[in-house]
Amino acid sequence: MVLAERGEQLRFLSEVFEGARDGRGSAVVIDGSAATGKSALLHRFCEQVAEAGGLVLTAAGSVPGSRLPLEVMSQLFGTVVPGRDDPEELGKLLYESAVATMWSDEGNEAAQQVLAPVMHRLWSTLVSLSAERPVLVAVDDVHHADPPSLRFLHYFAHRLREARILLVMTELDRHGLSLPVLGPELHHLPHSHRLRVAPLTEEGVATVLARHGQGRRAAAHHALTGGNPLLLQALIADRPRQRQATPRPGIADRPRQRGETPHPGIADRPRQPEEAPHPGEEFARAVFACLRRGGEETMDIARGLAVLGPGRPELLAGLLATDPARVAPALRALTSAGLLADGDLRHPHLATTVLHALGQEQRARLHLRAARLLHDGGAGAGEIAAQLTAAGSAPLPWMPELLATAARDALADDRVDRAVAYLELAGRSAADRGERARYLLGLAGAEWRTDAAKALRHLPELAESVRNGDLSGLDRIRAAKLLLWYGRLDRPGELLEGLAAEDAEDLRQWLALALPRFAEPGQALAGDRDRTTLLPVRELEVEATHALAAVLTRGGDAEAVVQAERVLESVRLDDSTVEPIVSALLALVYADRTDRSARWCAVLSREAAARQAASWQALITAVEAEIALRRGVLPQAERLADAALALLRPHGWGVAVGLPLSTLLLATTVLGKHDAAALRLAQPVPEAMYGTRYGLHYLYARGRYFLATERYHAALADFTKCGSLMSAWRLDMPAFIPWRTGAAAAHLAMGRSDQARRLATEQLDRPGAGGPRTRGITLRVLAAASEQRRRPPLLKEAVEALKEGGDRLELAWALADLSSAQRALGQTGHARTTGRFASQVARTCQAFPPPATRGRPREVAPPPEDADGISALSDAERRVAALAARGETNHEIARSLFITVSTVEQHLTRVYRKLRISGRAELPTELAS
The missing domain is CATH 3.40.50.300 (P-loop containing nucleotide triphosphate hydrolases)
Known part of the structure; x- marks a missing residue:
């Protein structure tokens, strides 16, 4: 030594x-x-x-x-x-x-x-x-x-x-x-x-380490051993041997010539940082050796500290059934031996080592005794629950409810793993079925926060508890919502049995809104009633439901927007409020208040990420993706939707998977990534999703994919199905899902301008269609279905509405349509100006051209191909000009077409001369198509 x-x-x-x-x-x-x-x-x-x-x-x-x-x-x-x-x-x-x-x-x-x-x-x-x-x-x-x-x-x-x-x-x-x-x-x-x-000082530890050739991490070794030589030698023995990098002979070891620079990366390679000490078997043996040398009383005190922690001599004496006067000397002995620092064992490894030497039954008895002593002394629920969890049992009648209290406190502090452990033990120790069902519901909710897929394992027992009436009141409602999230209840009407009239009405409202397939026929939404008797969180849940229902049935009026923002201003994000928060966010989105919803999402998303609540973060990110889609920022929408789906495993999303999946499907479709969209379309979804409003999102997105890939009959079928469900469920609001414009685009692609015009006109007359974004989308499709001379005024009105609505994608498409309409009427100068503006806006969206004009309508003839000399271009010139019109640089065009940059420049020079334009900003938008 x-x-x-x-x-x-x-x-x-x-x-x-x-x-x-x-x-x-x-x-x-x-x-x-x-x-x-x-x-x-x-x-x-x-x-x-x-x-x-x-x-x-x-x-x-x-x-x-x-x-x-x-x-x-x-x-x-x-x-x-x-x-x-x-x-x-x-x-x-x-x-x-x-x-x-x-x-x-x-x-x-x-x-x-x-x-x-x-x-x-x-x-x-x-x-x-x-x-x-x-x-x-x-x-x-x-x-x-x-x-x-x-x-x-x-x-x-x-x-x-x-x-x-x-x-x-x-x-x-x-x-x-x-x-x-x-x-x-x-x-x-x-x-x-x-x-x-x-014991050794830090300098003494450094001396020992240096003589063993183990670097200069004296502080870390001293902190772990307290300078105890036996523990230090054991820690050195436990240290894994590192391979020594041997320099290649002839480079690092050969004699250096005068003026020669050493070989970088070998001769002058910086030293790797030393590894932190890793206690192992030798260290554990040394700890026991120290304690045995100190005597059985010292060993007992160390075990008591491992159970109770520092600063409790009286509790230690009670735990070990010894004279309190003998505790202080034993603590001093342990401190002098380097095992204690500030009255506590120096390292968690010491506590683990000391306790694991005991048998499992002996450890359990020690922890249970500690729990009773702490309870009698008025300690906090979390501290007592930690002892019960370590013991693995909670045999006394007061213990399960204390565990549930500690779990609520742990969840409030974002210590989800502790809450799960407490609730699992409470469930195993429950005195009756009703008590166990309550703890099981809490456990499923806690696990859902970080990984919604984990909660699936509790669903069969929860469903049985609901059917048997083991849960009542709010617990029954929350269990129902969890089961319906995963589509696990075929007869939701049975949920209403045994509920108070007020609670039953709230559940009916929620069913009619979130899962309308399960709602009672003719169920009305957003009815006004006195809610003064509700608890605060319960009141906010109802408030959010009514705000969203108002938007989906009456449109985004000012009262509904105020209701939604009141919910967002009044709650802190937690397990009981995440659903009303998401409902309030979507109410703002569907009311075309994406700017307000985006601000709230930014705040809430940061909070969910900081608190490592994956399920909360996934839901809020899905809303953010929908906002980006409605603003026409397609790359961001794609990225956010993909991130939302990655945060939860597919089966953890339940029926709500329709929201991010639809956004991703739409974004990839419009970006022209049809293969990626097809892969997402092949992803299995729960059958129960089609009975929810998330299923409506999915049907609309799938219809848009079919439209983009020229499967017009399939697209029309999805749009029509979406519309019939929305009508039957009394959710037929264009700001929510504009299924009529999708169906009109399909009719246009098949040359049916009359049907398209009828659908667009009908949508303009719907309640809630007066929002700028919805109105702009509808007017653009109506223009495409109208006669040539009527298009420019309609499209100008659409452009102004979309500028106000903030949807850059729809704005780019409306500008492109307006440019084509102006060119068709011989307004070449206006057409070029409008086309340049359309190209600029389209670049930010990375999407072009609009799907409503990609078909070949029989009643609306396209502009003559040679209107500006396009027919005079060779195939090579046309290919180069098309890529340039889409905004690609000369280098990007060269890479795409496998030609040199010089060849690209020569082709563009000839294109400009033939089209009589001065540069790429004036290229006709038809080329981009």
Whole structure:
């Protein structure tokens, strides 16, 4: 073992040994806490004395229960040099004395009479041996020496003053737990000395590490071991060996020539940072060794600290059923040994090591006892619940409800893993079915926050609890919502049984809005009623439902918008409010207030991410994606929808998967990524989704994909199905889903302008169609279905509406349509200006041209191909011009067509000359198509 910071002690021992050589004998007690290096110091000193020509006699005490009478004396004198005293004679004498003491009490006068001549004989032997050379009597762990041997050592110590004998013993400092084993009077002898050994400082730890070639992470090693040499050596032994990078011969090791620069990356490679210490098996063994050396009481105190933590001497005493006065000395002993810092075990690994040495039943009993003590002392629910969880049981009647309380507190602090552990134990310990169902519902909700797929495992039992009436009131409603989220209830009407009239009405409203297939026929939405008796969170849930229902049935009027924002301003994001929050956000979205909804989403999304609530974040991100889509920012919509789907596993989304999946399907479709859209379309979705408003989103998005891929009949079928469901469910609001414009585009693609015009006109007359975005979309399709001369006025009105509505994609399409209409009427200058504006807006969306004009309507003839000399372009020129009209650079065109940049420039020069334009900004928009 490397000895560090022991130079001063070794010098002192050398000095007293020199005094003994001159006939001034001494007794030295080396004391210190467990495993602080007392034995290592004694062994090193013994080596020095032997090298200096002294005679060294050694012995060590044995732990109680295994020691024999006069065992230490037998060790010391069993190796006496023959010729001075016969070892066999001394051995026989000691054996007879040991037998005599075994059959007598220690204080018995007869035993003393037997030992007295033996003590004198052994002392005479030491004096005789010291006549030729000084003698060192070294006894390690004297606190474990047998009582008769202690009497002999005490006898020797009083006679050392004029002898050439040095007596050195190591003794464990118990910090007041017991008296010194040799008696307090020994320390008052003029030739007696006490030498203190303390744990290593950080500098001492650095010295040991350097001698082992293990870098300079002294602070981390000292923090873990407290400078305890035994723990430090164990930590060094546990450190994984790292491969040493060997430089290639001939580069790093060859002689360097004058003026040569060392090879970078080998000769001058920076050193890798040292690894942090990793406690392992050796460290665990060393911890137990330290505690065993400190005694059983110290071991018990360490276990109590591992259970209760620091700063509770009275609780520790109660937990261990010991005298409180004995706790403080044991804590001091553990601190001196380096195992404690600030009254607590230095490292969680220490606590784990100490507790795992106990059997499982013993650990459980200790934790249960701690839980009862904490409960009786008025501790917090979380602290008591942690003890119960560690015990793995909650057998007393008050314990399950306390676990549920602690789980609510943990969820409020975003400690979801703890809440899950508490609720699992509460469920296992519940006294009846109703209690267990409540805890199971809480557990499913807690797991849903971070991974909605985990909650699936509880659904069968929750469904059974709902059917059996084990849940009532709000718990029944929330269980119903969770089950319907996953499409796990076929007869939701049974949910209403047993509910209070007010709660039943709230559930009917929610069903009619979120899952209209399950609503009662003719169920009205957003009815006004007095909600003054509701609890605050419950009131906000109803408020959000009514706001969303108002938007979906009456349009985005001011009252509904105010209601939605009131919900968002009044709640903090948590498990009970995430649903009303999302409802309020969607109410703003469907009311064409995407700017307001986006601001709220930004705040809420950051909060959900910071609190690591994946399900909350997924829902809010899905709303953000829908907002980006409605603003025409397609790359952002695609990215956000993809991120939302990645946050939850597919089966964790339940029926709500329709929202992000539809947004992603629409974004990839319009961006022209039809293969990616097809892959998303192949993704399985729950059958129950088609009975929800998320299914309406999905039908509309799928119809748009079919339209873009020229499957017009399939597209029309999806749009029509979407419309019939919206009408049947009383959700037929164009701002929600403009299914009529989708169907009109399909009719246009098949040359049915009359049907398209009828649908567009009908949509303009619908309630809630007056919002600028919805109106602009409808007018653009109406223009496409109208006669040539009527198009420009309609499209100009659409452009103005879409500017106000903020949908850049629809604005780009309306501008492109207006440019084509102007060109068809011979307004070439206006057409070019409008076309340039359309191109600029379209670049921000990365989408062109609009789907409503991609078909070839039979009643609306396209402009003549050679209106501006386009027919004069060669195929090569037309390909280059088409890419340039879409906004690609010359380098991008060259890469796409596998030609040089110079060739691209030559083609464009000829294109500009043939079309009589000055540059790419004036390229006709028809080329981009």
